[in-house]
Amino acid sequence: MRSTVPFDPRASRAPESSLAGRLGRRVVDVFRRAEGLLATLGAAALAVRTPGLAAREVVRRVLFTQILYTGFQAVGLVSAIGALLGATIVIQIELMVPSADSALIGKVLVAVVLRELAPLITAIVVAGRSGTAIATELGNMQVNHEVLALSSLGIDPARFIVLPRLVSAAVSVVVLMVYFSAVALIATAGLGLLLASAGSESLVGGIRSALTPYDFALFFGKGLGLGTLVGWLSCHYGFGVKSSPTEVPQMASRAVVMSLFGAVTFNTLLTAVFYWTVGPPLR
Amino acid sequence: MSQGLELEGASFRYGQLWVLVETSLRVPPGGTLVLTGENGVGKSTLLYLLGGLVPATTGRVLLGGHEPSASRPSDLVRHGVRRGFVFQHGGLLSNLSALENVALALRYHADLFGIDEAIARERAREALAELRVAKTDLHALPAHLSVGVRQRVSLARALAIEPNFVFLDDPDQGLDQATTELVLDLLVRLRDDTRMTVVLTTTDPIVVERLGVPVMRLENGRLVSEERRA
Numbered sequence: 001m002r003s004t005v006p007f008d009p010r011a012s013r014a015p016e017s018s019l020a021g022r023l024g025r026r027v028v029d030v031f032r033r034a035e036g037l038l039a040t041l042g043a044a045a046l047a048v049r050t051p052g053l054a055a056r057e058v059v060r061r062v063l064f065t066q067i068l069y070t071g072f073q074a075v076g077l078v079s080a081i082g083a084l085l086g087a088t089i090v091i092q093i094e095l096m097v098p099s100a101d102s103a104l105i106g107k108v109l110v111a112v113v114l115r116e117l118a119p120l121i122t123a124i125v126v127a128g129r130s131g132t133a134i135a136t137e138l139g140n141m142q143v144n145h146e147v148l149a150l151s152s153l154g155i156d157p158a159r160f161i162v163l164p165r166l167v168s169a170a171v172s173v174v175v176l177m178v179y180f181s182a183v184a185l186i187a188t189a190g191l192g193l194l195l196a197s198a199g200s201e202s203l204v205g206g207i208r209s210a211l212t213p214y215d216f217a218l219f220f221g222k223g224l225g226l227g228t229l230v231g232w233l234s235c236h237y238g239f240g241v242k243s244s245p246t247e248v249p250q251m252a253s254r255a256v257v258m259s260l261f262g263a264v265t266f267n268t269l270l271t272a273v274f275y276w277t278v279g280p281p282l283r
Numbered sequence: 284m285s286q287g288l289e290l291e292g293a294s295f296r297y298g299q300l301w302v303l304v305e306t307s308l309r310v311p312p313g314g315t316l317v318l319t320g321e322n323g324v325g326k327s328t329l330l331y332l333l334g335g336l337v338p339a340t341t342g343r344v345l346l347g348g349h350e351p352s353a354s355r356p357s358d359l360v361r362h363g364v365r366r367g368f369v370f371q372h373g374g375l376l377s378n379l380s381a382l383e384n385v386a387l388a389l390r391y392h393a394d395l396f397g398i399d400e401a402i403a404r405e406r407a408r409e410a411l412a413e414l415r416v417a418k419t420d421l422h423a424l425p426a427h428l429s430v431g432v433r434q435r436v437s438l439a440r441a442l443a444i445e446p447n448f449v450f451l452d453d454p455d456q457g458l459d460q461a462t463t464e465l466v467l468d469l470l471v472r473l474r475d476d477t478r479m480t481v482v483l484t485t486t487d488p489i490v491v492e493r494l495g496v497p498v499m500r501l502e503n504g505r506l507v508s509e510e511r512r513a
């Protein structure tokens with residue numbers, strides 16, 4: 001996990017050095033950052049195996065609270081975005097391919113909503129809502145010495161702080177993805193059936209023909225991966241705050257930017273692997 | 284706790300700034316040490332180092348014969364080492380009430396302490412009552428408490444776990460007369476309690492005089508005995 005050592009700003013004045021020296025320091029910084037990122041994730045993973053039954057119960061309660069904030073409280077926003085995006089897809093198809101039947105709409109739904117938009121939009125919503133909240137909360141905890149206080153009481157920050165936030169982000173993204181998909185499918189089906197000439201059987205047939213067994217692996221793989229990524233980066237950058245309250249918004253912003261960049265990259269990689277495995281989306 | 288606090292050839296630095304240089308120190312079990320020094324010299328950081336909250340750059344710190352782990356501090360509790368720490372500013376969890384702040388460590392280590400949730404809460408209430416925290420303040424968040432009450436809640440949290448090591452960072456700073464008296468009386472009690480090893484930082488000569496224990500001054504990264512200076 002990132003160091004929780006309080007920071008002395010007097011030490012931040014780096015001595016003058018040559019171009020080679022500055023370059024070398026830059027390389028070392030990159031490696032240190034990568035090491036710090038992996039250390040945060042590793043500490044959370046190891047915390048699962050830390051003994052202590054009472055501690056497990058305390059952490060479980062923190063986890064439920066986090067799931068409430070991250071997952072349950074995002075339902076309204078996810079509902080609205082899911083319904084509006086579903087409607088947008090139908091309108092686009094009707095305008096671009098006026099002769100489109102429900103089977104085509106079904107296939108587009110699977111390719112666009114289930115495989116791409118559900119994971120990505122949900123991760124963006126969780127990063128925007130909860131990622132900033134997590135990074136801000138942890139940053140303030142650093143400034144107020146709350147993380148040191150937990151350590152002094154023998155409470156592991158990785159177990160008490162990072163693990164529940166990381167797990168709740170992963171669980172919330174998966175559950176919200178399922179919900180987002182359902183809302184988007186219902187909205188698309190409703191509007192699609194009103195506008196398209198074919199019936200619901202054709203729509204369901206189109207969805208069925210586009211789905212493959214790999215889709216379940218892709219769906220849940222993306223969900224768990226994106227959720228973990230958002231929780232991980234938010235905690236990591238939150239702990240990046242050293243001693244000044246002015247660092248809190250900076251780190252919160254960096255947490256969201258890096259979460260979004262990481263999410264899009266991860267999503268693209270998994271999509272590429274998926275289509276390389278199963279072939280083109282519209283057959 | 285058969286062994287007290289030991290600092291073995293420890294140094295600590297922030298970047299290029301040395302707070303402590305190659306220092307060895309021993310505080311016997313049940314002993315009390317007062318650390319003093321000018322503002323900004325690094326007393327708080329030294330206290331964090333002695334308490335095992337920050338790792339030494341070189342050398343090591345032993346609490347009760349065990350080396351604290353910054354990444355897994357619960358190991359220390361499993362070895363029977365309980366630390367109570369009172370921070371100069373902050374330290375209370377801002378999203379928990381005063382009562383929850385004090386009860387948290389008791390609940391978290393309930394199986395190690397051999398207590399259940401109800402006893403943990405009861406002990407937390409007792410600790411807060413002993414520090415004269417009013418019942419009306421028990422369910423308030425730290426942000427809604429005065430500085431003096433926050434300091435008393437911090438003390439209650441540190442002492443509720445029945446620690447064998449207590450670290451206090453300028454515990455009487457910014458308090459009114461009544462709370463200062465309460466803290467001074469408490470410090471004397473802690474000094475006389477042979478189960479606790481106490482280390483505190485202060486710049487207040489009244490605290491030094493009242494405790495009448497060895498005083499070390501931090502100067503340019505070195506710990507100097509006040510007797511030797513005199």
